[in-house]
Amino acid sequence: MSEIKYAIRYFSREGSTKKLADAIAEELGIIAYDVNEPLVDPVDVLFLGGAVYRNDLDFEFRSFIETLDSELVGEAIVFSISSGNKMPYDVVKTILDEKGIKLNEKTYFCKGKKLFMNAGHPDIDDLKAVKIFARSIAREKEDK
Numbered sequence: 001m002s003e004i005k006y007a008i009r010y011f012s013r014e015g016s017t018k019k020l021a022d023a024i025a026e027e028l029g030i031i032a033y034d035v036n037e038p039l040v041d042p043v044d045v046l047f048l049g050g051a052v053y054r055n056d057l058d059f060e061f062r063s064f065i066e067t068l069d070s071e072l073v074g075e076a077i078v079f080s081i082s083s084g085n086k087m088p089y090d091v092v093k094t095i096l097d098e099k100g101i102k103l104n105e106k107t108y109f110c111k112g113k114k115l116f117m118n119a120g121h122p123d124i125d126d127l128k129a130v131k132i133f134a135r136s137i138a139r140e141k142e143d144k
């Protein structure tokens with residue numbers, strides 16, 4: 001059986017998405033890189049993490065997704081955090097659909113801080129939950 005290849009790319013202004021990315025990385029035994037690191041080798045599963053800023057994806061995160069090569073990505077998975085808006089999945093899906101890259105319908109979302117809202121998130125439970133999510137994706141892939 002061939003080994004499943006994973007990669008993680010994220011954009012994080014204030015470190016919350018990075019915490020989720022690093023938790024996924026720890027679970028999968030890989031390193032999470034930010035979107036300044038281009039994806040050059042083919043992967044079976046690409047985890048894409050980004051937050052919501054002013055009701056949109058950050059420009060850098062969006063630009064990275066727009067540069068993805070469908071030949072290099074078996075499928076993508078979105079993880080995101082924001083003070084309440086779960087929009088990243090739908091926006092990423094629209095971009096990836098146009099590029100012919102499959103987006104897994106499973107996604108991870110947790111609430112993030114904004115001013116005084118949701119202070120302390122992502123917390124230890126959020127990080128445990130994102131690890132469980134990553135493990136369930138990996139199990140699904142390895143069982144195929």
Ligand SMILES: Cc1cc2nc3c(=O)[nH]c(=O)nc-3n(C[C@H](O)[C@H](O)[C@H](O)COP(=O)(O)O)c2cc1C
Pocket residue numbers: 011012013014015016017018051052053054055056081082083084085086111112113114
């Ligand atoms: C300037 C700014 C604008 C934001 N706008 C939104 C927003 O429109 N909707 C929302 O749900 N969250 C919004 N947030 C909350 C962020 O999505 C949240 O803080 C997230 O955890 C940031 O992730 P990061 O630490 O990885 O950058 C905003 C945060 C900042 C700093």
